Amino acid sequence: MAIDTRLNFNNLAPAARDRFLEAVLKLKxxxxxxxxxxxxxxxxxxxxxxxxxxxxxxxxxxNMGHQNIGFLxxxxxxxRRFEKALQAQVPGxxxxxxxxPDARNGTxxxxxxxxxxxxxxxxxxxPVTGLFAFSKPAGAPAWFPAALxxxxxxxxxxxxxxxxNEILLRGSSDDDWPAAANTIQTLENxxxxxxxxxxxxxxxxxxxxxARMHNTGHNVVGGHMSNPFFSPNDPIFWLHHCYIDxxxxxxxxxxxAAQAGSTFRSHYPPASQRxxxxxxxxxxxxxxxxxxxxxxxxxxxxxPEGASPAVRAMLPTFAAADVRRxxxxxxxxxxxxxxxxxxxx
Amino acid sequence: xxxxxxxxxxxxxxxxxxxxxxxWKGGPLLLEARTKSSEIRFRVNGPGMLFASVRLVxxxxxLDGATAGALSKLARELxxxxxxxxxxxxxxxxxxxxxxIGAHLEFSLGPMSMYQSLVILSVKTxxxxxxxxxxxxxxxxxxxxxxxxxxxxxxxxxxxxxxGQEPDEDAHSAHAGHGH
Numbered sequence: 212m213a214i215d216t217r218l219n220f221n222n223l224a225p226a227a228r229d230r231f232l233e234a235v236l237k238l239k240x241x242x243x244x245x246x247x248x249x250x251x252x253x254x255x256x257x258x259x260x261x262x263x264x265x266x267x268x269x270x271x272x273x274n275m276g277h278q279n280i281g282f283l284x285x286x287x288x289x290x291r292r293f294e295k296a297l298q299a300q301v302p303g304x305x306x307x308x309x310x311x312p313d314a315r316n317g318t319x320x321x322x323x324x325x326x327x328x329x330x331x332x333x334x335x336x337x338p339v340t341g342l343f344a345f346s347k348p349a350g351a352p353a354w355f356p357a358a359l360x361x362x363x364x365x366x367x368x369x370x371x372x373x374x375x376n377e378i379l380l381r382g383s384s385d386d387d388w389p390a391a392a393n394t395i396q397t398l399e400n401x402x403x404x405x406x407x408x409x410x411x412x413x414x415x416x417x418x419x420x421x422a423r424m425h426n427t428g429h430n431v432v433g434g435h436m437s438n439p440f441f442s443p444n445d446p447i448f449w450l451h452h453c454y455i456d457x458x459x460x461x462x463x464x465x466x467x468a469a470q471a472g473s474t475f476r477s478h479y480p481p482a483s484q485r486x487x488x489x490x491x492x493x494x495x496x497x498x499x500x501x502x503x504x505x506x507x508x509x510x511x512x513x514x515p516e517g518a519s520p521a522v523r524a525m526l527p528t529f530a531a532a533d534v535r536r537x538x539x540x541x542x543x544x545x546x547x548x549x550x551x552x553x554x555x556x
Numbered sequence: 557x558x559x560x561x562x563x564x565x566x567x568x569x570x571x572x573x574x575x576x577x578x579x580w581k582g583g584p585l586l587l588e589a590r591t592k593s594s595e596i597r598f599r600v601n602g603p604g605m606l607f608a609s610v611r612l613v614x615x616x617x618x619l620d621g622a623t624a625g626a627l628s629k630l631a632r633e634l635x636x637x638x639x640x641x642x643x644x645x646x647x648x649x650x651x652x653x654x655x656x657i658g659a660h661l662e663f664s665l666g667p668m669s670m671y672q673s674l675v676i677l678s679v680k681t682x683x684x685x686x687x688x689x690x691x692x693x694x695x696x697x698x699x700x701x702x703x704x705x706x707x708x709x710x711x712x713x714x715x716x717x718x719x720g721q722e723p724d725e726d727a728h729s730a731h732a733g734h735g736h
């Protein structure tokens with residue numbers, strides 16, 4: 212029984228920061244036996260594949276991880292699995308978050324000793340330098356994995372038509388970032404409701420696609436991060452989403468405190484509630500009791516048809532009993548059962 | 557005793573706040589165009605995927621001033637760029653679109669993305685958007701001019717191999733469903 216604690220990257224002591232960076236680099240170096248890609252690359256392939264999943268009861272492909280209310284639960288599970296994979300490399304590490312309001316150049320996050328310079332407000336993209344550069348940096352720390360020649364994007368996880376190739380790129384002309392600190396505070400207390408819409412709807416829409424929120428963050432970092440399919444190629448992805456998850460966790464806590472006797476379920480739309488923005492039904496994978504692909508065990512009818520064969524071939528195999536439902540992600544401190552999970556500082 | 561001379565202080569010069577419109581699911585479908593600023597910013601979620609373009613529509617009849625010629629004059633005075641993390645800064649043409657029912661101004665939203673891009677529409681001369689619109693139409697009556705976001709078709713977000721390509725009709729019909 213243990214509760215992990217996730218911290219602001221900028222508040223990590225140098226030793227804790229280095230343990231996290233070591234774990235990420237080791238995961239990138241951990242090759243899947245007999246294959247030419249790493250365990251890290253499998254996470255990127257999974258993110259690309261969730262964009263178009265054939266699911267029971269659905270006439271069209273479903274994006275199980277974006278553009279609907281399951282965006283937050285799916286990424287919460289995705290991040291927790293990534294965190295567990297990091298812990299398999301370096302025991303005890305936890306995911307830090309990129310605190311948007313205080314993280315521009317000059318903070319420890321975007322330095323060569325951290326996640327690499329951001330290249331904010333550049334008119335063109337350019338190679339990431341530091342620990343995530345194409346070639347192992349000169350003077351790399353002793354813990355830099357000997358087997359890793361540098362941070363290289365796998366051939367199946369590139370989009371050459373957009374110039375996204377082997378070298379990790381960042382840089383964007385969109386420099387309108389970050390949101391003001393009080394904007395985040397307002398969002399964490401948002402209670403915009405109507406008789407037919409749980410307050411979660413407005414909260415989710417704002418957090419995924421509001422100004423200077425999730426979608427903007429991807430665009431502001433630019434390069435590989437701005438491509439929706441393969442954005443986890445840039446490891447800043449995890450810190451960006453970790454902050455989003457923290458905002459959700461704090462919103463959940465605020466809503467539960469404001470509504471005595473309410474449960475986590477109270478603060479997620481009931482399965483029968485229609486999308487108040489489009490009046491459409493909520494697709495499979497996004498409703499509170501739905502299974503979330505790829506964690507659907509042996510249930511037939513699920514297939515990531517939108518992904519190319521090459522990307523699908525990279526996906527990990529999950530155990531038959533490995534089933535995760537949206538509802539199981541509601542309480543971060545019970546992700547793996549009561550008293551097993553994580554919390555935020 | 558000489559009377560104190562009242563010194564009239566010049567009013568501080570205030571730069572009009574640049575309006576920022578977020579284009580997202582369920583967002584407003586009509587947005588004020590006659591603003592006091594010379595620039596309008598559009599935060600576009602899913603350019604080319606969720607939103608295809610933005611139109612300028614007015615309450616004016618062509619005989620009141622909203623002719624294709626007036627629209628062309630206005631189009632020449634406007635500049636539109638997209639700031640996108642994949643493609644950098646892209647110039648977007650502001651075009652006059654004609655149909656059997658009339659003409660309107662329209663601009664696309666730049667390179668396709670499932671995330672968000674920043675589209676900036678500005679008046680080249682630096683005067684306000686309201687002044688530019690009012691002068692182009694020369695209308696003698698009160699009117700409204702509004703931007704109308706246009707929904708995209710197809711579902712390129714499902715398949716990275718077609719990402720960035722124009723959706724075809726078959727793909728669109730096969731993916732009609734939840735509006736996601």
